[in-house]
Amino acid sequence: MTVLITGGAGYVGSHVLAELRAAGTPCVVLDNLSRGHREMVGDADLIVGDIGDTGLVRRIVADYGVTAVMHFAAYAYVGESASAPLRYYANNVAATVGLLTGLVEGGVTALVFSSTCATYGVPEATPITEDHAQRPINPYGASKLMVERVLQDAERAHGLRSVAFRYFNAAGADPSGAIGERHEPETHLIPLALQAAAGEREGLEIFGTDYPTPDGTCVRDYIHVVDLAQAHVLGLRYLREGGASAAFNLGNGNGFSVRQVIETVERVTGARLPVKIGARRPGDPPELVGSAEKARRVLGWVPKFDTLDAIVDTAWRWHRAHPHRAPAAQSRPR
Numbered sequence: 001m002t003v004l005i006t007g008g009a010g011y012v013g014s015h016v017l018a019e020l021r022a023a024g025t026p027c028v029v030l031d032n033l034s035r036g037h038r039e040m041v042g043d044a045d046l047i048v049g050d051i052g053d054t055g056l057v058r059r060i061v062a063d064y065g066v067t068a069v070m071h072f073a074a075y076a077y078v079g080e081s082a083s084a085p086l087r088y089y090a091n092n093v094a095a096t097v098g099l100l101t102g103l104v105e106g107g108v109t110a111l112v113f114s115s116t117c118a119t120y121g122v123p124e125a126t127p128i129t130e131d132h133a134q135r136p137i138n139p140y141g142a143s144k145l146m147v148e149r150v151l152q153d154a155e156r157a158h159g160l161r162s163v164a165f166r167y168f169n170a171a172g173a174d175p176s177g178a179i180g181e182r183h184e185p186e187t188h189l190i191p192l193a194l195q196a197a198a199g200e201r202e203g204l205e206i207f208g209t210d211y212p213t214p215d216g217t218c219v220r221d222y223i224h225v226v227d228l229a230q231a232h233v234l235g236l237r238y239l240r241e242g243g244a245s246a247a248f249n250l251g252n253g254n255g256f257s258v259r260q261v262i263e264t265v266e267r268v269t270g271a272r273l274p275v276k277i278g279a280r281r282p283g284d285p286p287e288l289v290g291s292a293e294k295a296r297r298v299l300g301w302v303p304k305f306d307t308l309d310a311i312v313d314t315a316w317r318w319h320r321a322h323p324h325r326a327p328a329a330q331s332r333p334r
Helices: 011-022 054-064 078-083 085-106 139-158 189-197 225-240 258-269 293-299 308-321
Strands: 002-006 027-031 045-048 066-071 110-116 161-167 169-171 204-207 219-224 246-250 255-257 275-278
Touching: 002 011, 002 054, 011 027, 011 066, 011 225, 027 054, 045 054, 054 066, 054 085, 066 085, 066 225, 078 085, 078 139, 085 139, 110 139, 110 225, 139 161, 161 225, 169 225, 169 308, 189 204, 189 258, 189 308, 204 258, 219 225, 219 308, 225 246, 225 293, 246 293, 255 258, 258 308
Parallel strands: 002 027, 002 066, 027 045, 066 110, 110 161, 161 246, 169 219, 204 275
Antiparallel strands: 219 255
16 A cells, blocks of 8 residues: 655645654655755655656556555645746646546546645635635636546546545644745745744735734634644545545634734744735735534544644744745845
8 A cells, every 4th residue: 555645745745744654654755846845755755757747657656556646746826826827727737637647547546635725715704614615716726626626527437536625724844843844935924924033034024904804914724734634644544444535624713814923923933023014915815714624523633733823833943943044035025
């Protein structure tokens, strides 16, 4: 029983790899390292290549005896997706079709997919449940929704069952300090705030303070990356035990505004963050908070890092052990 992890050198993929290996599950990683980092894989088997290379995927399945797949390989920047939509559809959708073709030809019948709450768009009600209408407002969310629909068709035609996890905001780092969040460029709020707290950035920009939220800034549901990883292990078990294809939200069910995140970072780090107020970014819904009741009920998933302080604390410990100096041209608030 070997699990193929696409994008396993990335943030969430590397944490899932660590969870599976800790449980004694044989794994092989496929990553082109365009946005992942070789060191995040440790001593696991890493094949550097593209998921859209159907022949390569078919060979990996045969050579390693792959029986299930965890699919994380994707571009995931909302702003970038708005400015380069074709790149997102080519990478996130077309390349995934190539991956699925290789899996089907190799006889793989179970796949866990890294989807996103961005498929919902602007919510009509919160917390968001899985039956909420999916109307994405940016190409990133649209690309993930397209893959969810491709997976539904692939099951009907080829018997490929899947679990799609719609993440809310992944954050934090493995408490061991071995792996953590590292994006280049970094666009996520918590690591950007930690860089500012460490003096690696001149400050932090808040994109919009006029949203219809209690303090005018966007509200998001933050979920610890280790809790996400453990949900993926449970999702794989669910499929192996004969579970039907399904979608699950993964979040804590609590929303925190940008200002609340900044206050938490200041409390955890003891630093005062210089803040700049900027305009809204296109594609940012005012509030995204999810209900993960279905994952708790069906999968038995119980998040362990259920406070923002705990999430930020692990991220801060990772950051202090792996400081990042932003290039001069990128050191100003973005």
